[in-house]
Amino acid sequence: MNYFRTFTKGLIKENPVLVMLLGTCPTLAVTTLAMNGLGMGAATTFVLVCSNVVISLLKNFIPKQVRLPSFIVIIAGFVTFVSFMLRSNFPELYEALGVFLSLITVNCIILGRAEMFASKNNVCASFLDGLGMGLGFTLALILIGAIREVLGSGTFFGLSIGDWFQPIGFFSSPAGGFFVFGCVIALVNVLSNYKMSSKKIGCASCPNASACGQAEKGEVAE
Amino acid sequence: MNKLLVSPSPHFFTRTDTSAIMFDVILALFPALIAGIVFFGPRALIVTLVCVVSCVAFEWLVRKIMKRSNTIGDYSAIVTGVLLAFNLPPAIPIWMAVLGSFFAIIIVKQLFGGIGQNFANPAITARIILLASFGTQMTTWSKPFGYQGGVDAVASATPLADLYWANPWDLFIGNVSGCIGEVSALALLLGGIYLSFRKVINPLVPLTFIGTVFVFTWMLGENPVNHILAGGLMLGAIFMATDYATTPPVLGGKLIFALGCGIITTLIRVFGNYPEGVSFAILLMNLLTPLIDRIPMVNPLGKRKKGGAA
Incomplete structure (x- = not known):
């Protein structure tokens, strides 16, 4: 296994938000400001890296039948740690993220990486995978947050970009969140050369193929 | 034998096509435009022209960029522009009208495949985006005839705010504050009767x-x-x-x-x-x-x- 590719695949090619469309709920909810995106991304990356490492270490001790509850317990432990840290050191960010901080526990990205990667690979690869996926998530959130903040509030990371600009409130609203989200997904599809091919309809051509267990078995979607 | 033409059906054609229908719609919108200009002055005409020109320009530009056949000849962009302008208050800043045209033509219409493929009405959607973004400017109404040197040219609310006691004759003629094209029920009804008569x-x-x-x-x-x-x-x-x-x-x-x-x-x-x-x-x-x-x-x-x- 190529460790460098394990790390970089999460940035664009298998970006958890923009290609696999996981973790959409926090992506849409907290990205009204770029700073919130950064905070949410950092907290999720921390939880993702730690839970990937711990699950990878414990993968031979967790019985297959109860693996999901076990993963959730491990993830929830780290989420509790992060939320206490934020509450004591960054109370403003803690307020801004609100309930979505606790909801990192049920973020599909973390459970997805635990199930698909960390429980099958060694510690070093799991660490790099968690870091890459977490950075990909963070970059996506900062990008969406920055676009929405500049257009919707006329500021960038809290700094005003000038009085000449009239903020377009639509981009701060949930509808604007979906709109920017869709545009960024389209951009990433262009960047990753994803083409809709009529010949290759099946699991192998799906952008999630490498993340999805079914594709490896060679199954073809009906 | 050359006179005998063999061809698959249909054998009869109508001259009606998209541009003919759109031309009828434009004609039907004229009474309301005239009413808007009468009540709100040259400003209403300027906003309408800006919307029409920017809609046609955006349509031409985006078809050019996407390397598709150009569709400005079917007049549909003109209709979208007029309808969008009719949904805006007369005192709206010009750049907002251009932004509305951008949303209507590029986002709502062309990104979904152009005329006939859009699932939502471009002018309506653009109006809602502008209303959600610029609440103040989109609800600052001009008084009818306020452009004729009136001191208090800006009204606080449309008749909708206090509808029960409004004068129905003023509402019918259009002597009220509101969006450019919506005020005169009479002018709109004339257009509607024309379109029904033409079976559009x-x-x-x-x-x-x-x-x-x-x-x-x-x-x-x-x-x-x-x-x-x-x-x-x-x-x-x-x-x-x-x-x-x-x-x-x-x-x-x-x-x-x-x-x-x-x-x-x-x-x-x-x-x-x-x-x-x-x-x-x-x-x-x-x-x-x-x-x-x-x-x-x-x-x-x-x-x-x-x-x-x-």
């Missing part, structure tokens, strides 16, 4: 829409006459609820669409936070149109009835 629209659709609003506002103890004359109801019912691309194609579906529009308009006007609900109603029903299309309303020829012969 089915008059049952606007009648159902307006009738539903009339009945439901009456039942809720409002002033039904003022409700159907005020706001964007006439404009929406005649020119937007009859849009070909975004409403059901068969008559039964059209009537369900119009009924839904009327109910949602009434609910928003009477119980909602916004004084006007026509644009939201039409957009919501646009989104329901694919579902309405799935209700079978036309029996295919030769279809067997249940338990009986064909």
Whole structure:
């Protein structure tokens, strides 16, 4: 296994938000400001890296039948740690993220990486995978947050970009969140050369193929 | 033998095509435009021209960029521009009108494939985006004839805010504050009658829409006459609820669409936070149109009835 590719695949090619469309709920909810995106991304990356490492270490001790509850317990432990840290050191960010901080526990990205990667690979690869996926998530959130903040509030990371600009409130609203989200997904599809091919309809051509267990078995979607 | 022409059907053609229909719609919009200019002055004409020019320019530009055949010749961008301008207050900053044209043509229409492929009405959607973004500018209304050197040219609210006691004659003629094209029910009705006469629209659709609003506002103890004359109801019912691309194609579906529009308009006007609900109603029903299309309303020829012969 190529460790460098394990790390970089999460940035664009298998970006958890923009290609696999996981973790959409926090992506849409907290990205009204770029700073919130950064905070949410950092907290999720921390939880993702730690839970990937711990699950990878414990993968031979967790019985297959109860693996999901076990993963959730491990993830929830780290989420509790992060939320206490934020509450004591960054109370403003803690307020801004609100309930979505606790909801990192049920973020599909973390459970997805635990199930698909960390429980099958060694510690070093799991660490790099968690870091890459977490950075990909963070970059996506900062990008969406920055676009929405500049257009919707006329500021960038809290700094005003000038009085000449009239903020377009639509981009701060949930509808604007979906709109920017869709545009960024389209951009990433262009960047990753994803083409809709009529010949290759099946699991192998799906952008999630490498993340999805079914594709490896060679199954073809009906 | 050359005189005998052998060809597959159809053998008879009509001259009607998209540009002819759009030309009829533009003609039908003229009375309302004239009413807007009379009541709100040259500013109304400027906003309308800006919307039309920017809509056509955006359409030309985006088709050029996407390397597709250019469709500005079918006049549909002109209709979108006029309808968008009719949904804006006369005092709106010019750049907002251009931004609205951008949303209408590029986002709502061309990104979904251009004319006939858009699922929502471009002008309505652009108006809603502007309303959600610039609440102040989109609800700053000019008084009618305020441009003739009036001191107090900016009114605080449209008649919709205090509808019960408004003068129905003023509402009918259009001597009220409001969006450029929506104020004069008379001018819009003239356009609607022309379109019905030319068979561009089915008059049952606007009648159902307006009738539903009339009945439901009456039942809720409002002033039904003022409700159907005020706001964007006439404009929406005649020119937007009859849009070909975004409403059901068969008559039964059209009537369900119009009924839904009327109910949602009434609910928003009477119980909602916004004084006007026509644009939201039409957009919501646009989104329901694919579902309405799935209700079978036309029996295919030769279809067997249940338990009986064909």
